[in-house]
Amino acid sequence: MSIQGLSADVVARIAAGEVVERPVSVAKELIENSLDAGAAKIVVEVRAGGVGLIRVVDDGVGIPADQIKAAFERHATSKISDYDDLERVTTLGFRGEALASIAAVADVAMVARTAEATGGEWVRVVNGRVEEEGPRGAPPGTSVTVRNLFRDVPARLKFLKSNAAEASRITSVVSHYALAFPSVGFALSIDGRRVFATQGSGDLRDALAQLYGLETAQAMLEVDHREGIGDVAVEVTGMTSPPGLTRANRSYITLFVNRRLVQSRPLTFAVIDAYEGLLMVGRYPIAVLDLSIDPSQTDVNVHPAKAEVRFRDEGLAFSALRHAVRGRLHDASVARPVADSFDAGTPGEAQAQGPTGAFGGAKRLLHSGWTETLETQMENETQSIAARAKTEDGREGITAFLEKRAPKFNGK
Ligand SMILES: Nc1ncnc2c1ncn2[C@@H]1O[C@H](COP(=O)(O)OP(=O)(O)O)[C@@H](O)[C@H]1O
Ligand SMILES: [Mg+2]
Numbered sequence: 001m002s003i004q005g006l007s008a009d010v011v012a013r014i015a016a017g018e019v020v021e022r023p024v025s026v027a028k029e030l031i032e033n034s035l036d037a038g039a040a041k042i043v044v045e046v047r048a049g050g051v052g053l054i055r056v057v058d059d060g061v062g063i064p065a066d067q068i069k070a071a072f073e074r075h076a077t078s079k080i081s082d083y084d085d086l087e088r089v090t091t092l093g094f095r096g097e098a099l100a101s102i103a104a105v106a107d108v109a110m111v112a113r114t115a116e117a118t119g120g121e122w123v124r125v126v127n128g129r130v131e132e133e134g135p136r137g138a139p140p141g142t143s144v145t146v147r148n149l150f151r152d153v154p155a156r157l158k159f160l161k162s163n164a165a166e167a168s169r170i171t172s173v174v175s176h177y178a179l180a181f182p183s184v185g186f187a188l189s190i191d192g193r194r195v196f197a198t199q200g201s202g203d204l205r206d207a208l209a210q211l212y213g214l215e216t217a218q219a220m221l222e223v224d225h226r227e228g229i230g231d232v233a234v235e236v237t238g239m240t241s242p243p244g245l246t247r248a249n250r251s252y253i254t255l256f257v258n259r260r261l262v263q264s265r266p267l268t269f270a271v272i273d274a275y276e277g278l279l280m281v282g283r284y285p286i287a288v289l290d291l292s293i294d295p296s297q298t299d300v301n302v303h304p305a306k307a308e309v310r311f312r313d314e315g316l317a318f319s320a321l322r323h324a325v326r327g328r329l330h331d332a333s334v335a336r337p338v339a340d341s342f343d344a345g346t347p348g349e350a351q352a353q354g355p356t357g358a359f360g361g362a363k364r365l366l367h368s369g370w371t372e373t374l375e376t377q378m379e380n381e382t383q384s385i386a387a388r389a390k391t392e393d394g395r396e397g398i399t400a401f402l403e404k405r406a407p408k409f410n411g412k
Helices: 006-018 023-036 081-085 098-104 155-157 162-179 204-212 214-219 267-276 314-331 348-351 357-365 373-390 396-406
Strands: 041-046 053-058 109-113 121-124 130-137 139-147 184-192 193-197 221-228 232-240 253-257 260-262 289-292
Touching: 023 041, 023 053, 023 098, 023 139, 023 162, 041 162, 081 253, 098 109, 162 184, 162 193, 162 204, 162 253, 162 260, 162 289, 193 204, 204 214, 204 232, 221 314, 232 314, 253 267, 267 289, 267 314, 289 314
Parallel strands: 041 184, 253 289
Antiparallel strands: 041 053, 053 139, 109 121, 109 139, 121 130, 184 193, 221 232, 232 289, 253 260
C-alpha cells in the first residue's frame, strides 16, 4: 500500500482513542470542563454504564452562543493561547481536545448559556458532525449530554467491562473530584438512583462525611503543611487518617497536584511511608491530600488524559507529602517526628524495618511522654476501629461506601 494521508474522520477517531478510553474518560473530561467554568454545582447522570448516557450539568460561566460550535473543534480552547501559558496552566483542561474527541465517538448535545445571554444555545454533534443547532431555553451554565458512546467503534465497546463496573469507575472519579473541590456541590445518579451528593460547603470534612461516612470524616486529621527548598514552595493540605483508621487497599489514598487528580505510585508511597511503624501489615491509611506547587515546577502535558503529572523535582514533592503526614501524626501524638536524616531518594530503607507484629511498631514509635494507660487505650481504640473497618471493607474501594449511602442533595 502506498503512503497516503488519513482522512479527517480516521484521524479524529485515532486521536479520540487516546482521550476517550472508556465511559469514565468522558465523565472526567466533562467534569473538568465544569470545574474550569467555575461551577458551584455539578450534576452527573449516568445510564447503562455510561455507554447509554452521560450527562453533566453545571452552573458555570457557560459559552457564548457564537462560540459553542468552536468548542467542538480539535485543539480549540479558551484556556491557553500560547506556548508559555502551558508552563503556568492552572485550569484542569488546556489541550482543547476533549469535546472534539468525545464528539468523534458519540452523539453529543450541548446547551450553554452565559449569565448575560437571555437564552441558551443548543448544538447536537454526531460522530464529529454538527447535526442540529439553535436557540433553546436554559438556565446559565452548560449541560452536555453524551449518548451512544462507541456505538460505531466496536473495538472499544468490546473491551468495556459490565455496566456496573464502568459505572463504578465513574463513581470513583466523581467522588474524587468532590473531595478535591469541597466548595463545589456534586451530585451523582446512576440509572436514576442517587448515589451521593455533596453540599459544596467548602469544608472537606463535610464532603468526606458524604462519601466515607460521618464517623470516618470525624476521625480524620487535618493536614496543613508548608515547606520550601530553595525558592520552591510546596503546600500540602487536606486530611489523613489516624493510624487506627485504615483500609485494606490503597485506593483510599487520594492525591491531587494543584487539585488535579493524580495517580502516582511514588507519591502514594510517600503517604504510606509516613505511617511507617504505625500500620498493620496489609493495611493502608485513608488520605485526601492536595499538593500545591508553582505550576512551572510541574509538567501536566505528559499524558493525553492528563492522568500524570511530572515534577521538576519529584523528591521535593515526595518529601513534602511525607513530612506533612508524618508531622500531623506526630502532632496527634502517635508518631515521632520525621528524622532529619530522611533521604527522599530511598524511601524503601525506612520501610524495610517494617512494623514488628500487629501493634509492636506503633508502641515502638509512641511519643515518649505517653503513659502505659494511654498506650493501652490507644491500642484498644485502634483495634475496635480496625475491626469496624474490616466489615466495611467486604467489598473493595470507595464505591462500597458510596453504595451504602444515598443522602439527600441539598438544594436540587
Ligand atoms: N462546561 C463548560 N462550561 C463552559 N465552557 C466550556 C464547558 N465545556 C467546554 N467549554 C469550552 O469549550 C472549550 C473546549 O473544551 P475541551 O474540548 O474540553 O478543551 P479544554 O478543556 O482543553 O479547553 C473550553 O476551552 C471551554 O472554553
Ligand atoms: Mg476540557
